Amino acid sequence: MPSASVAATRGVVLFTVSLLQVWLAIIVMTSHNVAQSSDGWAGVVTSPVADPDFEALRLHLAKLRHARGWSYDELAARSGVGRATIVALESGRPRRNPTKPATTGTLATWFRIAQAFEIDLGELVRPLYGAHPGSSA
Incomplete structure (x- = not known):
């Protein structure tokens, strides 16, 4: 059975990994034009108008x-x-x-x-x- 310090270290590592995943998801979502609907679906938003030439x-x-x-x-x-x-x-x-x-x-x-x-x-x-x-x- 692992010691309390090993278990605490694992907990900190898992918490840190979770925070990194959330941070990465935020970065990815904000680096694109992303919208999230009320049902939680997120997708890329395209402009309804063309880009100027x-x-x-x-x-x-x-x-x-x-x-x-x-x-x-x-x-x-x-x-x-x-x-x-x-x-x-x-x-x-x-x-x-x-x-x-x-x-x-x-x-x-x-x-x-x-x-x-x-x-x-x-x-x-x-x-x-x-x-x-x-x-x-």
Whole structure:
């Protein structure tokens, strides 16, 4: 028969393993979009809408700029948006840290760019819809 200290050690180990399993389950559930129904079933939640097509928006921005014969500096001056930000938006590459994702811009940034091109914001960002159902792109 095991001693009391061995039994206590086993209890601590089993308790620790149980805590680790719970912790791992929490990590796995929170690292995905997970929902749990009232009956306890957990599953991955998918978005009811499509992801925006930022690649198409980048290409559209470049086409608009080139069609007007504007340099990055010209668009920056006309929009009040920094040149580095415009380059990052158009290229899809991060401005400074290559390990971070590229900026997708803020609403204010895209608004200023639309104003510089003298077009509606909706017209500027329409390519975000890509070839998604219900889009006019």
